[in-house]
Amino acid sequence: AGPAVLASSSTVIAGMLCLLLAETNSTKGLGPVAAIGVGVGLLAMLTLLPALLVICGRWVFWPVRPSYGSPEPTATGVWAGVGQWLRPRARRVWISTAVLLAIASLGIISLDATGLTNKDSFTTTPDSVVGETVLSQHFPAGSASPVVIVSTAQRAPAVVRTSRETPGIAVVSRPVVSGAAALVQATLSAPPDSQAAYDTIDRLRANVHSIRGADALVGGATAVELDVERAAAHDRNLIIPIVLAVVFLILALLLRALVAPLLLIITVVLSFGAALGISALCFRYLLGFHGADTALPLFVFVFLVALGIDYNIFLMTRVREESLALGSRRGALVGLGATGGVITSAGLVLAGTFSVLATLPMVAFAEIGFAVAFGVLLDTIVVRSILVTSLNLDFGRHMWWPSRLSRRPEEPLRAAVPSEVTAG
Numbered sequence: 560a561g562p563a564v565l566a567s568s569s570t571v572i573a574g575m576l577c578l579l580l581a582e583t584n585s586t587k588g589l590g591p592v593a594a595i596g597v598g599v600g601l602l603a604m605l606t607l608l609p610a611l612l613v614i615c616g617r618w619v620f621w622p623v624r625p626s627y628g629s630p631e632p633t634a635t636g637v638w639a640g641v642g643q644w645l646r647p648r649a650r651r652v653w654i655s656t657a658v659l660l661a662i663a664s665l666g667i668i669s670l671d672a673t674g675l676t677n678k679d680s681f682t683t684t685p686d687s688v689v690g691e692t693v694l695s696q697h698f699p700a701g702s703a704s705p706v707v708i709v710s711t712a713q714r715a716p717a718v719v720r721t722s723r724e725t726p727g728i729a730v731v732s733r734p735v736v737s738g739a740a741a742l743v744q745a746t747l748s749a750p751p752d753s754q755a756a757y758d759t760i761d762r763l764r765a766n767v768h769s770i771r772g773a774d775a776l777v778g779g780a781t782a783v784e785l786d787v788e789r790a791a792a793h794d795r796n797l798i799i800p801i802v803l804a805v806v807f808l809i810l811a812l813l814l815r816a817l818v819a820p821l822l823l824i825i826t827v828v829l830s831f832g833a834a835l836g837i838s839a840l841c842f843r844y845l846l847g848f849h850g851a852d853t854a855l856p857l858f859v860f861v862f863l864v865a866l867g868i869d870y871n872i873f874l875m876t877r878v879r880e881e882s883l884a885l886g887s888r889r890g891a892l893v894g895l896g897a898t899g900g901v902i903t904s905a906g907l908v909l910a911g912t913f914s915v916l917a918t919l920p921m922v923a924f925a926e927i928g929f930a931v932a933f934g935v936l937l938d939t940i941v942v943r944s945i946l947v948t949s950l951n952l953d954f955g956r957h958m959w960w961p962s963r964l965s966r967r968p969e970e971p972l973r974a975a976v977p978s979e980v981t982a983g
Contacts, residue, residue: 561605563876566813567869568601573805574865577798582790586854633892638899638944642892645949653949656941660829666836669843671850674788675922676752679849682920695750704751704780705732706763708743714773715741721766727759751781760785791853799860803828806868814875815962822950822958823875827867830942831860834934841933842926852923859927863934866909870902870943878951882964891951899944906939 575597578590617624633639645652678688694703706728710718715734722731722745730746745763749755760782767775803824810820835856842848877898882890913935916928951958959965 562813563873564601564604566809566876567872568597568604570806570809570868570872571597571865573809574802574861574868577802577805578861580798580801581794583787583794583854586791586794586857633896636896636900638903639892639896641899641944642895642948645945646888646892646952649949649952653946653953656946656949657829660833660942660946664829664832664836666838666840667832668836670835670839670856672853672855673754673850674752674784674853675850676750680922682922682925685920704747706745706747706760706777706779706781708745708763708767708775708777710734710741710743710767710770710773710775712736712739712741714770714775715743717770718767718773718775719743721770722763725759725763725766727755727762747781752784756781757785757788788853791857794854795857795860798857802861802864806864810868810871810875813872814879814959816959816965818954818960818965819875819958822954823868823871823947826942826946826950827864827871829946830867830934830938831863834863834930834937835859838926838930838933841929846925846929848922848926851926855923855926855930859930859934862913862927862931863938866935867938867942870905870939871947873902873905874898874943874947879959879964882956882959886967887954887956887958887964888952891948894951895944895948902939902943906935910935 572594575590575593578586578593581587581590612619617626630636677691678684681688691703708718708722712734715736718741719731719734722728722743727748728745729748732744734741734743747756747759749759760777764777764782767773767777806827807820807824810823811817814820838859839851842851874894878890878894880890881893881897884890885893910932913928913932916924917932919925919928956965956967
């Protein structure tokens with residue numbers, strides 16, 4: 560298992576380090592922290608854990624302690640039975656599964672990942688939300704979050720005049736001068752976390768930037784939220800293709816092929832799209848959430864792709880090992896029987912871990928926890944074990960093009976017997 564563990568960990572580390580390309584510091588900072596954590600875990604798995612297993616012996620697996628003569632899971636296990644069911648209908652299964660995942664991905668259309676308003680950011684109703692509601696009933700909606708404009712003192716009167724003429728601005732204060740700089744505060748007529756407020760910020764910036772010699776800058780909470788939303792869109796559009804390219808390169812080097820990595824990348828994208836699409840529908844129509852955090856698509860993608868590739872590596876490295884001895888299609892069945900239980904168990908543990916986020920009163924964390932937990936279960940039970948195995952069975956040796964394994968004659972596919980199964 561060493562090469563698979565090393566390759567999967569390296570893939571996760573590389574994917575997390577891609578976050579360093581993000582514009583937002585919160586996203587950029589997550590990358591190295593997560594990469595270091597995975598690296599430390601890798602060292603423990605390759606050194607400490609094997610030593611403890613040797614010291615403790617087989618009793619550590621109690622109550623199902625393995626012994627000589629235990630049934631061979633690749634021939635009699637649950638996932639071996641699934642493989643036998645897939646064998647005569649592989650093409651129909653992978654086509655229908657891919658179509659269903661693509662249809663489920665259409666749910667992304669209903670995802671509004673433009674950010675959450677203050678009142679929609681909590682699963683409860685804290686005092687701050689109540690206070691904001693009362694304030695908006697008696698004063699301009701943007702009173703609690705004024706827009707801050709900084710300019711040169713000489714051109715401050717022109718900035719004040721232009722700001723007052725900007726649609727969406729209710730009140731503009733007198734400039735406060737300090738040396739050569741001036742500060743002006745403006746009150747929005749719309750709620751500070753609404754799309755109307757964001758449009759007003761764009762108009763205000765365009766107007767004050769046109770004042771010669773003002774060197775005006777527009778800030779404040781609403782302007783910050785707008786900039787964060789746009790930075791999140793930039794990060795998503797930049798990092799997702801880079802992560803896919805890095806993952807494809809690692810898979811190609813590991814599997815010594817091009818077809819298999821390409822198909823695996825497609826299955827990962829389908830899995831991500833279906834998970835996010837179904838989650839978006841659940842957010843809106845089942846859980847009653849109004850929108851999603853701007854970072855949700857990127858975080859869900861990075862987590863699901865990194866983890867999904869993990870399971871791909873666990874499965875496909877074993878399939879390749881078995882294919883060298885038994886042929887591509889027989890190797891696919893034995894590989895599924897050997898790794899199916901491990902992948903499903905890992906998925907259940909991981910889904911349970913991320914589900915804990917749903918207990919937090921923050922909608923953003925609840926959405927990430929739900930989407931990742933659902934996506935992991937979908938990936939381990941359906942995509943990895945059924946879709947990828949069906950592709951292996953249908954494509955056979957062509958999965959390993961252009962390596963030598965793709966040029967080996969395909970052996971007849973017949974029922975598995977224990978004597979055919981390689982050790983391990």
